[in-house]
Amino acid sequence: MRMVQHWDDFRIRLPQTTFRERMVLPLTDGRLLLESTESSHSEDSILIYDEQDQVLFAGDAFYPPPYHERETETTEAGFSEKVLRQIVAHDVKTILHGHGMPLTRQAVIRELGGA
Template sequence: MTHADPSTLVRVTERVWLWPHHPDPDRVQASVGMIAGDDGCLVVDAGQSPAHAHRVRDGLAHLGFPPPRLLVYTHHHWDHVWGAQEWGVPVVAHEECREALLSEAAKPWSETYLRSETAREPLLRPSYSARIRAMEDCWESSRIVPPDQTFRTRHVVELAGVAVELEHVGGRHTPDSIVVKVPSEGVVFLGDCYYPPPYHLRRPGDEPDLAMVRGLPDPAYHMYVESHDVPRSRQEAEAALNPPAP
């Protein structure tokens, strides 16, 4: 696997590709994953905006990828779902994700609304400033897309040539978090599952949930892909979790 900037698709395995996260944390731009079946591809997270999703779709078309067939949300946060309208395919997510997005869709999203909410609650500034930057004045044509299909604990998607397992893990970042497993490729998409709560909800002492992530490495999987960092091999993940004693 090679690393690249977030304007270039990265090949993780034969059937798994990644549009990387943006390294600037102020952009809050999560990675977008692609799992290629013989009859179409499954997209893991939608991108942070229609423009972001459009760039990813162009990259897929340039590589001759099979057409998108299904979109999976790892959770409901904006940087994972606001690009969904650009994909135009059915969406699958955890049942709590649908509830959260129906609530989000009812809000009057606009630059004016974001600025007024930031004035009310300054801790929202990092997230809401990134949303203003990402949306590039396309508020009137954008919409939040709740999932078409939901599940509670586990769901399997069968593409021609590859099966994808969706598993609910929850966590403090958000209770609807799932992981996306591709057993035949040895790859797991972690989303943000072990991250601490969003900045405006964070309390002193909130840290990454290392107890959760220590339970994720599995000999059946050799590559772990999270949304806001580089992919890690199982050995790299285990080394990060268990640093040598000084």
């Protein structure tokens, strides 16, 4: 099944709200912090941090790729140390990434070579 049935009606809409480094979205019972990151996946990667629940949504900005795709100049997981440090700079308990099971903050710290 095709996701777009009739391309005649398809239009690309530019965003009405943008940000460069950080943006805070207030919620009824907390807030979300949107933060740009320098991911090797794409130039427009962001991290979304739910401060109240201490959950960070990394999407494809960070995910452990298969072993055969890992590179030596990056961390063992194949992503830049800068992205991992940006993740653990938050008081995060759970990291949700784009290709697998959730990770703990401690797992990311281990990836950085910490205890």
